[in-house]
Amino acid sequence: MIQCPTFWNEQAGQLNNLVDNRKFKSIKRRELLKLTPVVALGAFAIPKLQEPLLKAGLGFSDWASAQLFGSRHLATTFADSDLTPFNKFPINDYDVDDPGVDFDKWTLTITGAVQKPGDYTLAQIQALPKVRQNTRHVCVEGWDVIGRFGGVRLSDFLKTIGADPAARFITVECADDYYESIDMATALHPQTLLCYEMYDQPLTREHGAPLRLNIPTKIGYKQAKYITDLKVTHALEKAGYWEDQGYSKFYGL
């Protein structure tokens, strides 16, 4: 059954389906005016409104992403035969520039909502149980590769430093001035690693030596290289290098 406009239904019986052409015009005008909500989309064409509207849209997508994130849902792992050869694992142009890390003096500086802040050496991190995983690395550009990563669970390290479980974010800063953030649910995910090995070899400089993040449930730009500082925080001051330029803050896969 088609639902007829009530305006016309009331008249129908009396008029015996006969309508004056002027009345028909007014019926049609009324029906046309009902479509005005569509015109609201034109707000996206107004320069002043476009940016806040798209920001709100992206914010909603990030909220939905956080709801969709399964904290126990594991990313697919792959056989060694599925691995992208190490020399075909892409690096960004800017990773060719040496961030000048002094490996002898390198430590990971921990701050924020933790019981044991301070500087942690690579040996201290490597003392935690080691995890190796063959997982997919997806770039925001659309390509992906399957890599072999080795390191310690970030959740194990957060226990070691006595991170406040009620904190909401982990932020990192890097030797190349890159910075990133991840939500606590993702930080505690069993496949989220403080990664110091790729393809069973210590990280090379191009891939973020001596320490990077490997997060199979996040997009590539979240997996920062050359980490020097890690902070556990309740509020996010800055979301990340690409996020500050307009990319998604959550971008879970």
Added chain:
Amino acid sequence: MSTQAIVIENAKTGERNEAVYEHPFIVRLCHWLNAVSLFVMAGSGLQIFRAFPSFGAKVPQENLVNWPKLLALGGWLGGALQWHLTFMWIYIGTGLVYLGYQIFSGHYKQVLFVPRDVPGVWPMVRHYFLFGPKPPVKEAYNSLQKQAYTSAIVLGVLSVATGFVVWKPVQFSWLGWMMGGFHRARLWHFLVMWAIVAFVFGHLVMVALHGWSNFVSMLTGWKKDPEYSVK
């Protein structure tokens, strides 16, 4: 299928015309919201595609096509993602409202292609493309139209399903597996988009051929002088 019909009388000349209420408000609203969001989704999608115009390996990268920036929307990858991730909710929302309305109102009978429509497809194809005789018009949509519109709805559902796998390959890994993996899902998403673009092209040609009264019916709901009798 009970389509409401009225007779319009011109008070001065006494001339009478028939009119039918073909498109309920919700259908018209969803149609136009969908038209806008489809335009934005295809445009921004092509800008996103420009960032990696390939379905193969990253190293070495072999680009399929250098898609012109003029035929894309968003200006840069981040901008296009903002448009895509904003309008996808409008696209999905109107799709769900449309499907829900069609199912619960029973109005889907106007548009759903069912086995009974199969014999009617070939005469329409013959008429449109091979100069065959025009089959008698019995209802709002002929068999070929129903086939086209039903396909478009299926494509719409597929565009969302493939999009979710491209956006969230981990959370929707089961859906990705059904599509043959992440790479295939990205290719399906692309192909489904072109299938929808092809549908829209055909749709616009038909709208142009069928005149003003037919076009206006998607704005006001009413079609004056329908080709078919509603009695």
